[in-house]
Amino acid sequence: MPREVDTIDEILSTIRSADHRVTTAKRTVVEVLVSANEHMTVEAITAAVQQRRPEVSPSTVYRILEEFEELGIVVHAHLSQAAAVFHLAGAIHGHLTCDICKVTFEIPASHFDALSKDLLKTFGFQLDRHHVALTGTCEKCRATINGPKP
Amino acid sequence: MPREVDTIDEILSTIRSADHRVTTAKRTVVEVLVSANEHMTVEAITAAVQQRRPEVSPSTVYRILEEFEELGIVVHAHLSQAAAVFHLAGAIHGHLTCDICKVTFEIPASHFDALSKDLLKTFGFQLDRHHVALTGTCEKCRATINGPKP
DNA sequence: TTAGATGCAAAGACTTTGCGCACTT
DNA sequence: AAGTGCGCAAAGTCTTTGCATCTAA
Numbered sequence: 001m002p003r004e005v006d007t008i009d010e011i012l013s014t015i016r017s018a019d020h021r022v023t024t025a026k027r028t029v030v031e032v033l034v035s036a037n038e039h040m041t042v043e044a045i046t047a048a049v050q051q052r053r054p055e056v057s058p059s060t061v062y063r064i065l066e067e068f069e070e071l072g073i074v075v076h077a078h079l080s081q082a083a084a085v086f087h088l089a090g091a092i093h094g095h096l097t098c099d100i101c102k103v104t105f106e107i108p109a110s111h112f113d114a115l116s117k118d119l120l121k122t123f124g125f126q127l128d129r130h131h132v133a134l135t136g137t138c139e140k141c142r143a144t145i146n147g148p149k150p
Numbered sequence: 151m152p153r154e155v156d157t158i159d160e161i162l163s164t165i166r167s168a169d170h171r172v173t174t175a176k177r178t179v180v181e182v183l184v185s186a187n188e189h190m191t192v193e194a195i196t197a198a199v200q201q202r203r204p205e206v207s208p209s210t211v212y213r214i215l216e217e218f219e220e221l222g223i224v225v226h227a228h229l230s231q232a233a234a235v236f237h238l239a240g241a242i243h244g245h246l247t248c249d250i251c252k253v254t255f256e257i258p259a260s261h262f263d264a265l266s267k268d269l270l271k272t273f274g275f276q277l278d279r280h281h282v283a284l285t286g287t288c289e290k291c292r293a294t295i296n297g298p299k300p
Numbered sequence: 301t302t303a304g305a306t307g308c309a310a311a312g313a314c315t316t317t318g319c320g321c322a323c324t325t
Numbered sequence: 326a327a328g329t330g331c332g333c334a335a336a337g338t339c340t341t342t343g344c345a346t347c348t349a350a
Binding site: 174176210213214 | 328329330331332333334
């Protein structure tokens with residue numbers, strides 16, 4: 001059954017509750033984000049949106065994502081050093097990106113519980129658990145470090 | 151006494167050891183980074199360099215920083231969402247940036263010991279402790295959350 | 301109706317690259 | 326002397342903005 005529909009309606013309600021308008025472009029962005037299981041770059045989101053609504057421009061997608069972020073619907077992270085990636089805020093998690101093979105995978109926020117508590121206690125800093133992006137090297141690449149990097 | 155001079159010489163040796171050339175521009179960048187106690191944007195580094203050597207161009211600074219990063223002399227991080235910031239690799243630490251007031255402060259890498267161990271054990275992921283950039287809200291701003299944000 | 305949203309195109313911010321000359325080794 | 330590194334300027338990415346038009350409420 002389309003559980004996704006519930007999520008979509010929920011998000012649209014959030015938009016309306018904030019007295020923002022629900023437009024075709026916004027609805028399509030929501031649909032794309034909900035059906036996406038990965039975080040996406042703006043470029044990817046735009047491409048997916050335009051597959052359904054070719055008239056939607058990238059600038060609109062940027063504006064919508066900015067609005068959604070203010071509403072807490074999405075969050076973004078700067079993984080490597082290129083474009084930002086966005087995903088629904090619902091799934092609270094961190095990003096782990098391998099510096100070598102650039103693979104990114106997501107991990108449950110629970111892994112940051114201890115750190116979060118520590119930072120709060122030590123520095124009075126409340127970690128944004130939606131926005132944790134870490135880099136390092138994955139197991140595969142460390143095992144493969146024989147020659148020089150590509 | 152100029153402890154900084156030791157650091158500078160050490161870095162220049164690192165460059166020479168890698169069979170890279172030590173130039174005026176590189177030397178100046180090193181001096182700027184060593185005398186800086188904060189991490190700096192490329193723009194800030196360039197400005198500081200040009201104060202001594204006006205002829206050094208931004209593109210050269212970019213190239214030098216890229217080289218230095220490969221040599222392990224500097225590391226960079228993407229804090230908020232704007233330009234990257236660089237600093238000497240010697241001081242291993244993480245960055246905490248407040249989403250509200252944008253203040254950034256640095257914390258010892260020891261705070262990531264437990265997380266690092268956890269990620270390695272659970273995901274086989276070796277955290278890059280030079281490159282941890284976290285966002286959240288600082289104590290001051292959380293205390294001030296009365297009205298809407300600026 | 302009417303304030304807010306969009307499309308398009310241009311501008312902006314940050315970074316990278318090509319080329320010939322200069323400087324390090 | 327040989328070859329890397331540099332300055333300059335142009336190109337490239339990613340993102341933001343201005344403005345006339347369109348649309349959700």
